[in-house]
Amino acid sequence: MPANSALFAQTLTQWTQGTWLATVPLWAWALVSALIIIYMLALPFGGIATYIERKIAADMQDRIGPNRVGPFGIFQFAADAIKMISKEDYVPPGGDRFLFNIAPVLVVVGSCAGFVALPLGQYLVAGDINIGILYIMAVTTLIAPGILLGSWASENKWSLLGGLRSAAQIVSYEIPVALSMLPVILISGSLQVGEIVKQQGWNPADPIHANAHFWNVFHNPFTVIAFFILFVGGLAETNRIPFDLPEAESELVSGFNTEFSGMRFGLYALGEFVDVFVMCALVTTLYLGGWQLPFLELDKFWITLPSGLIALIHVGFFMGKTLLLVFVVMWLRWTLPRLRVDQLMGLCWKGLVPISLFNIVGTAVWMWAFKGQSMIQVLGSLFSGGSASH
């Protein structure tokens, strides 16, 4: 299908051909894309998210929020960054300097590396690797040792308690999160993010997409439940309220990052926000159709759009859905009280894990019974008198 948006990828390769850019070795491209991911996606998002979160918090509590630095205080995050960089480099006496140094780095590496496999648009994915979903899961596991080691290296009992809570929480909630991804993998038969998103475009008028289904969240009743479990499990994995026990302010001072100051604390905060973004982007990719909007085939619009514009619109859809989920995460922060440790573990092992196991079996039975059709396709063939050709 030589669609219009495929031209974008072609022009990108043609553009470099014959120029000195084609002679640049692969590792240099890899380095450049890594720097672009870190400096143009991860860091600005992390910085702006701190400002947005404070503004949302202020709105919900009927306050004004940051309003001094720049118009509406939007340069607050830059001021914060300058403050953090210029602070004293301090390692608590009795702490472990080596571990204290590498722990925040592990957190940032783990969360930023997830960006590589996120499909921002149809052809805008840094590496559409074969095991995309597994890759994102794998690199984000580096966050747990980062938090645990940082808490231990601080030589502080509040930190250590927070770190131990965090490790137990992340290891436990990884299980329902992974099990809630499996229904999607059953449906799409692929771990590749590009393929998973492509299968979620649905347009009955278009014969090419007749076999594709709508967003995975509406594929069958079980995926609706799995979507919510994935989101709740993701909240717990990123240590967000109502699962922010690792840094419970009222019990543990500030939890695992109590002893961290300056840019090391900044790296922890940044890592948390980037991790939230990656988690929300993953939910969008798996269940909310990624860059797809229903009935909207930009390649077959009534006017021919330039291919670069299509790529940009896809990025807009993807970012819109993801940022909506990020907003829900921030909204929950000012809505729900924190869980107790035993409630947290009970919710995971007695609630989410059995339900997600049930979802996998349910999705498998649905795929077998309805030959992989989605709810909407099944209903559609009912109303058309069972005369559906596929």
Place this chain on the structure above:
Amino acid sequence: MSNGMKLILLIAELVTVGSALIVAINPNILYSAVFLLFAFLGVAVMYLFAGADFLAGVQIVVYVGGVTILILFAIMLTQWLYRLKLKDIGSKFVIPGVVLALGLVPFLHRGLTELGKMIQATPPEKMAEFAASPKTQAIGKALLGTHVLPFEAITILLLGALVGAVWLARPRT
């Protein structure tokens, strides 16, 4: 393989072997656990170079995200454990350790020579094709097709371990 790729592989190998050495000889058990993490990561990169992408992902999820975390967790929760030095254990594990290490040598030798013969027997273009082919589906079909019986046997073993862990951790009244 280009020179850059060879360099990355070399770095991964050095990180793996170096970290494994530190795991073995560092007197601080917490550092051993931390460097075990880096050794696992290096092994995952080597899996990638061998074309085993799925295995590399699972290696990180299971060994870095699960096993290392549990080891760190156990060390931090047990106070006498992280004060433990290598010389406190004394020499009673030296002889069994050496015997075990020497006993492994014939197996490793056999396996590596067989592997070397296999690699020499395969033409290089076929090797490259195999390395680039996706493995996830093949692994899934093998686990639930030809090897379904051992797979199910392992799941029963794991279920037994799970029940045993719950039984050990039950509240004693």
